[in-house]
Amino acid sequence: MTIQDIPTPRVGLDAPAAARSVGLSKIYGAGDTRVVALDAVDVAFPRGEFTAIMGPSGAGKSTLMHCMAGLDSVTSGQTYIGTTELSSLNDRQLTALRRDEIGFVFQAYNLLPTLTALENITLPMDIAGRRPDQEWLDRVIDTVGLRPRLAHRPSELSGGQQQRVACARALAGRPEIVFADEPTGNLDSRSSADILSFLQTSVRAMGQTIVMVTHDPVAAAYADRVLFLADGRIVDGMSAPNRERVLERMKAFDAALGA
């Protein structure tokens, strides 16, 4: 099988997208140092779906996520969160959008060391000056199993626990979409499994939309769908993935790239 045989992924136009991009390009530098990180990417992340983005290093996975989440500017094209086009927003509006509509989970746990677990979880709402929805918050906390650790500071938590706090924070505000950047990159396999099943549960049981960048086929297997990125373009998609099929597809890339 060659790359040309792989069908272009079906862009979910029939279901309302939580986030999408149209002709999204991101180019760094100019002249000799010009690097095309994203090359006219059209993608949509349907509501209530768990999407994994895979690809070799330098494929543009993180850049795609940063652009989609309004953390980075785009060179051309549009990105939407719900119906809001991001390039039309100023910094203040963008900040508010990130706060209210987007949840983040980073590879390095990225918690504030001075705040307790609970305070970290409610931080985005505290910043906005809103009271958290207590019922929902309880449900999130119970789902990640953090109830006994709420008063602890990050330095008193294990890596897996810290990442669960980060996940709870991303979900607590019921954002339109959650972006997770290699959320299990620093974790052992057991903690990884905990985090991934939690993310899966939040999609299946709570109707959350999650986009996860990963290079781990095991992690990707928890997703509803996998998009493969190479050289700044989406080159393949796979629904209902499992570890073997993802691995196989990755090998095919390596072979194609190696050829």
Next chain:
Amino acid sequence: MWRATLRNLLAHKLRLALSGLAIVLGVAFVSGTMIFTDTLSKTFDDLFSSTASDVNVEAASAFDSGLEGSGAVSTVSADAVDEVLEVEGVAAAAGYVQAEGVYVLDRDGAVLDTGGAPGIGISWEPDRQLSSSTLVDGRAPEGPAQVALDVDSAEKAGYALGDSVPVLTTGPRVEAELVGVFTFGDTGGSAGASLAAFDTATAQELFGEPGRFDGISVLAADGVTDAQLRDRVAAALGDGYTVRTADEQAAALAGDFQEGLAFVEVFLLAFAGIALFVGTFIILNTFSMLVAQRTRELALLRALGAGRAQVTRSVLAEALVLGVVGSAVGLAGGFGVAAGLRGLFGSFGLTLDGGLVFALDTVVWAVAVGVLVTVTAAYLPARRAAKTPPVAAMRDDHVAVERSLFRRTVVGSVVAVAGGAALVAALVVDDGSTAASLVGLGALALLLGAIALSPVLARPFLRGIGAALPRLFGTAGRLARENAVRNPRRTAATASALMVGLALVSGFSIIGASTSASVDALVEESLGADYVVSTAVGAPFSAEIAEQIRGIDGVEAVTQQRFGQAAFDGAPTFISAIDADTLDSALVLDYVSGGTEGLRDGGLLVDEDTAASNGWSVGDSVPAVLANGRPLDLTLGGIYAANQAAGTVVVSLDAFTAAGGEPLDRFVYVDLAADADAGAVRSQLEGTLEPYPVVTLKDQAEFAAEQRGFVDQLLLIINALLALSVIIAVLGIVNTLALSVIERTREIGLLRAIGMDRRQLRSMVRLESVVISVYGAVMGLVLGTVLGLALVQALATAGISRPVVPAGRMLLFLAVGAVIGVLAAVWPARRAARLRVLDAVATA
């Protein structure tokens, strides 16, 4: 290693500039002080060495108290001049007259501003060989209606040759035609003093004694050395004269003055020391933070095989480079500081001619101090850096273990308690000077103890005042509080710089307010007269003024007060001479025994302390000698409770005058008749005083205000100098915040990513800054209040009897502390808000 050190220095230009600034400011102030005082003393050395004569003769003083204002000048007679002329080897000799208190008035009739320098009257010596002044325009003054002025004074007042110049002498006020202008000495400068020259007979008439001189200038014939001539003249004149060579004369004159200058230098250096002390904190803090941030880098060096000593050396080498560069820049800044001080003194009228004196000493001291302080401050962090385990380089999240504050708590408490004990002891001790030194030691110990304890106190304090922050400012407030308590040592060291500055400022404010209150109380309690006539600085003035006031209708009593010195049993003491008849109407003395009656007919009044320390009681015979050697046979007639206006010893004006005391008044007290029309009398008094602008008329309230004015002025100067340490403290806060922002790049990025906007971020940094500075301000104010009150208590015997804490001013200082926090945060907050979210998140 050296290359790594240099690379590191250059890689962090910003941090470098920030920590370097503290050194620059400290060194600039130290070197500026030294340059300025060198310049000051050179100016006066030049002035005093500007004598043309080879040998100078003066009448010897009965005692040498080393204090100004003997109140009884010894003079030499015209016969003595003739005797000197007879001496073999004398080429020329002439008597001269010279007196302070001779003021030149400008066209508006106001005293020419000499900025505290004296107004001097001199006789014009016709034999130009003997004179140290040089006529630059016009001719020598002759007769009672001609005067010559120094160039600066003539220029300042805008007088040209031929103009009529009013001159206030120690005798009458005169108008004389300006016939010549001259320069004085080799440099031509008079250091602000005004010089008015009359011919010898006129000078004797106006401010000397007819037929007598203040001294004799002697010129040696060829082949006779100054020392030979001195010995011959001394032998010819016999006892009772002081004969000095030109060099000795200059040294003697300059010597008195140098003591005054030494005080100025010590005063300024004390503030330079404070600035440097405060600067040390900032350097220490900066290096601690830089090392903490570079833990991984240093650990990597260790992992690659660098020894502990090498790491320590590399950090110390950085400090050395920084210290040298900072000192060099500071030295250049010192010129600016010295020029500023010169300008400041110039605006008070003390013009310093000639360039700034830049001695090698200054360079050596400035660099030594700058480098030493920097390297010392860097030593502890350097040692800590060397202890970084190499494994820290491998770990992603190496967190420096918070070291225990236990030792700090113990050492700080012990030192602080010792300081407190010294302060308490100072209150109990009777002896004033012991009490003052106990207060000094106690203050230092308390300050050091507070510095040691400040990290311990920081947590509860910040939690306490920080409790309101989340409620007032939401998440930004809570995060600010948490950031401030995160590293108590860092917060405390940052706040300590401000604490030291504000402790001193508030301490001095308490002393100032207490002094003002005491002055008010003193005036109210001890002044009985309706009006006081005096110069602003307590300088002597002509007795004619009192005579004229006596002639005014409605004036009941006029009391003259003069100051002088007398030796009791060989010990020189300041005495005050007052009219015995009217003393009671002028001053209110609280007699313990005897009374004002006892002052008549060779009587003496002393205060309790003086009586007690000499073992005198009323009726005792107390012999004394004035500076001119004339005896005063006195009998103790009264003992009164300590009184600032009267002084410690009061003699009657008659006895003082009879013994040859200077006929110059310092204070004239005016009491109105009971039925007098106060308004009419006042305007008459003012009319009478109009030709004498050197003195002013004050009622009790105005007199108190004038006295308070000195206190306020002194306080202003002290605060202006302390402002430097506060500025350094502000830089310290800026430094800490800026480095914290760099250190927390990831956190800030995260906050931005999850939705904190720039405004909130700025307010977070700002609030942290305010919390730190308010902590420093509160500590400083508490400490300053304790120290100020202790010092006031210790100074109670010196007349500061009313301890006052100026609450309004204290609140103002607290507000200033908060504002400092806001200002210090401006730049770091902007820097934090400008961090690009992605860079921040991506920074590993």
